[in-house]
Amino acid sequence: MLPRMAFHHLSVKPGECIKVKGQVPPDAKSFALNLGQDASDLILHFNARFDSLGDIKTIVCNSKASGDWGLELRESQFPFEEGEETKICVHFDADEVTVKINGDHTIKFPNRLGLDSAEYFSVEGDFTIKSVKFD
Numbered sequence: 001m002l003p004r005m006a007f008h009h010l011s012v013k014p015g016e017c018i019k020v021k022g023q024v025p026p027d028a029k030s031f032a033l034n035l036g037q038d039a040s041d042l043i044l045h046f047n048a049r050f051d052s053l054g055d056i057k058t059i060v061c062n063s064k065a066s067g068d069w070g071l072e073l074r075e076s077q078f079p080f081e082e083g084e085e086t087k088i089c090v091h092f093d094a095d096e097v098t099v100k101i102n103g104d105h106t107i108k109f110p111n112r113l114g115l116d117s118a119e120y121f122s123v124e125g126d127f128t129i130k131s132v133k134f135d
């Protein structure tokens with residue numbers, strides 16, 4: 001599936017924030033954020049599943065190395081609501097990737113690839129992007 005939006009040739013450094021603001025459609029089934037070197041080498045695939053692949057209101061995180069998925073981690077919290085606006089801030093360091101949602105939910109995921117710079121960021125699926133800021 002083509003991403004809604006994909007940035008290539010970025011140079012996002014540890015500590016810098018990617019701030020995505022958008023709207024979850026009322027009939028959302030699933031959306032995903034991807035951060036890494038390119039689409040096949042991701043330090044974070046963040047997949048919010050409202051009702052997808054047998055998961056209901058579950059965040060599935062994973063990494064991808066040379067096109068191969070790593071071990072999934074499923075989060076207990078699900079701070080998204082269909083039809084609601086949401087702000088997601090992604091930043092990383094050598095050890096982990098941090099996703100902050102609406103300023104009050106934090107999800108961490110290990111930086112398995114040990115990337116110290118990210119060139120690729122994409123948004124897929126049921127998410128209406130209002131703005132993306134790199135700062």
Ligand SMILES: C=CCO[C@@H]1O[C@H](CO)[C@@H](O[C@@H]2O[C@H](CO)[C@H](O)[C@H](OCc3cn(-c4n[nH]c(N)n4)nn3)[C@H]2O)[C@H](O)[C@H]1NC(C)=O
Pocket residue numbers: 001030031032045047053060061062069072124125126
């Ligand atoms: C139980 C049977 C085998 O396990 C299943 O195996 C599936 C295939 O690998 C797993 O789904 C993949 O999980 C990956 C993360 O580990 C990715 O989420 C992969 O989808 C990539 C993707 C998502 N999207 C996307 N998100 N939203 C939309 N519209 N598109 N586009 N590409 C999903 O197809 C799925 O998460 C996994 N389920 C479990 C419970 O382990």
